[in-house]
Amino acid sequence: xxxxxxxxxxxxxxxxxxxxxxxxxxxxxxxxxxxxxxxxxxxxxxxxxxxxxxxxxxxxxxxxxxxxxxxxxxxxxxxxxxxxxxxxxxxxxxxxxxxxxxxxxxxxxxxxxxxxxxxxxxxxxxxxxxxxxxxxxxxxxxxxxxxxxxxxxxxxxxxxxxxxxxxxxxxxxxxxxxxxxxxxxxxxxxxxxxxxxxxxxxxxxxxxxxxxxxxxxxxxxxxxxxxxxxxxxxxxxxxxxxxxxxxxxxxxxxxxxxxxxxxxxxxxxxxxxxxxxxxxxxxxxxxxxxxxxxxxxxxxxxxxxxxxxxxxxxxxxxxxxxxxxxxxxxxxxxxxxxxxxxxxxxxxxxxxxxxxxxxxxxxxxxxxxxxxxxxxxxxxxxxxxxxxxxxxxxxxxxxxxxxxxxxxxxxxxxxxxxxxxxxxxxxxxxxxxxxxxxxxxxxxxxxxx
Numbered sequence: 158x159x160x161x162x163x164x165x166x167x168x169x170x171x172x173x174x175x176x177x178x179x180x181x182x183x184x185x186x187x188x189x190x191x192x193x194x195x196x197x198x199x200x201x202x203x204x205x206x207x208x209x210x211x212x213x214x215x216x217x218x219x220x221x222x223x224x225x226x227x228x229x230x231x232x233x234x235x236x237x238x239x240x241x242x243x244x245x246x247x248x249x250x251x252x253x254x255x256x257x258x259x260x261x262x263x264x265x266x267x268x269x270x271x272x273x274x275x276x277x278x279x280x281x282x283x284x285x286x287x288x289x290x291x292x293x294x295x296x297x298x299x300x301x302x303x304x305x306x307x308x309x310x311x312x313x314x315x316x317x318x319x320x321x322x323x324x325x326x327x328x329x330x331x332x333x334x335x336x337x338x339x340x341x342x343x344x345x346x347x348x349x350x351x352x353x354x355x356x357x358x359x360x361x362x363x364x365x366x367x368x369x370x371x372x373x374x375x376x377x378x379x380x381x382x383x384x385x386x387x388x389x390x391x392x393x394x395x396x397x398x399x400x401x402x403x404x405x406x407x408x409x410x411x412x413x414x415x416x417x418x419x420x421x422x423x424x425x426x427x428x429x430x431x432x433x434x435x436x437x438x439x440x441x442x443x444x445x446x447x448x449x450x451x452x453x454x455x456x457x458x459x460x461x462x463x464x465x466x467x468x469x470x471x472x473x474x475x476x477x478x479x480x481x482x483x484x485x486x487x488x489x490x491x492x493x494x495x496x497x498x499x500x501x502x503x504x505x506x507x508x509x510x511x512x513x514x515x516x517x518x519x520x521x522x523x524x525x526x527x528x529x530x531x532x533x534x535x536x537x538x539x540x541x542x543x544x545x546x547x548x549x550x551x552x553x554x555x556x557x558x559x560x561x562x563x564x565x566x567x568x569x570x571x572x573x574x575x576x577x578x579x580x581x582x583x584x585x586x587x588x589x590x591x592x593x594x595x596x597x598x599x600x601x602x603x604x605x606x
Contacts, residue, residue, distance in 0.1 A: 184212025
């Protein structure tokens with residue numbers, strides 16, 4: 158920053174905190190053990206730990222205690238912001254991954270929460286990533302970078318006010334994030350409730366009665382198929398490369414083929430192409446997978462280039478005079494339809510399967526073709542509304558993620574809390590720390606024999 162607020166001073170992290178201090182306790186003392194997986198990424202999340210005797214973890218692990226700040230030094234944990242204020246450890250002591258750095262404030266007047274905000278800030282994370290050393294995949298932030306990183310230092314009293322304000326504001330941010338994060342699940346339930354109403358006849362009940370149309374009937378899926386169900390083409394993985402597109406079970410989601418550009422290709426001969434080509438209006442069904450994904454289906458809306466489908470998929474060509482392909486896809490995508498489709502699935506270790514007989518025997522709730530068209534129109538309208546809301550939620554999540562960094566940036570510019578002219582300037586604090594270190598007894602190095 159070009160100009161510091163009144164009473165502030167510039168220093169280095171090494172001036173404010175001791176890096177990776179050692180400590181000694183009785184081996185039987187219960188301590189907290191913190192693997193990297195237990196370190197949070199959110200500013201206010203608590204550090205998790207397992208209880209271990211100190212003698213088991215004092216060596217080969219990074220030592221710390223309550224009141225310290227720890228943060229990851231290895232990629233990608235560093236960039237993800239794995240860091241925490243240490244508190245609540247058994248007997249106030251702990252150790253953890255050797256990939257942690259530990260900051261212990263030089264005195265009680267240095268706010269550990271202020272140091273935590275510093276190592277969570279965008280500039281620290283960006284510059285730390287730029288200065289990493291080591292091999293690809295094992296790159297680490299070097300110790301000299303941390304010790305020499307410049308810090309704008311507020312007066313001690315203002316550090317305390319900043320830490321308290323950060324807790325207050327970031328708690329509100331966490332509340333917003335929790336509410337936003339819950340919306341996708343609500344939208345998923347909304348879409349399923351729309352489908353449930355659609356395939357049960359409730360969505361168009363009044364519309365149907367006004368037109369004196371017949372009620373829904375149940376027919377077997379086999380009566381609606383003019384061709385299929387047919388299992389797909391098996392080819393060894395060595396065949397993938399060039400050729401025509403192949404639709405695999407990871408190539409469709411929520412009834413839609415997710416993108417032709419991302420589909421893999423393989424070489425097929427003309428007979429294979431003619432036998433296993435997909436066509437407009439076909440419905441593809443996942444016939445072998447875990448129970449969670451078994452019966453997943455997709456409607457082929459267009460075929461921009463020749464494509465076949467793999468052996469874990471079934472294809473059905475429909476009698477268009479009886480069933481609207483879009484309606485049938487929505488029926489099979491609903492919880493009601495999918496349960497009927499996989500009701501007689503065969504279960505094996507880690508996967509289940511349905512066969513052609515299961516598919517043909519599946520009962521479909523079928524209104525008139527006119528009502529099917531109306532159902533499709535209404536479902537599309539409601540789903541479009543959900544899609545718009547989902548896009549706004551994603552925009553809001555992006556803004557909230559930026560909000561945390563905006564708040565931290567304000568803290569280091571001196572804009573988060575007002576300055577108090579009665580506060581002792583930070584220069585006094587830094588002078589005391591320097592004098593304390595100068596007067597501390599020097600640790601004697603043991604000479605090796």
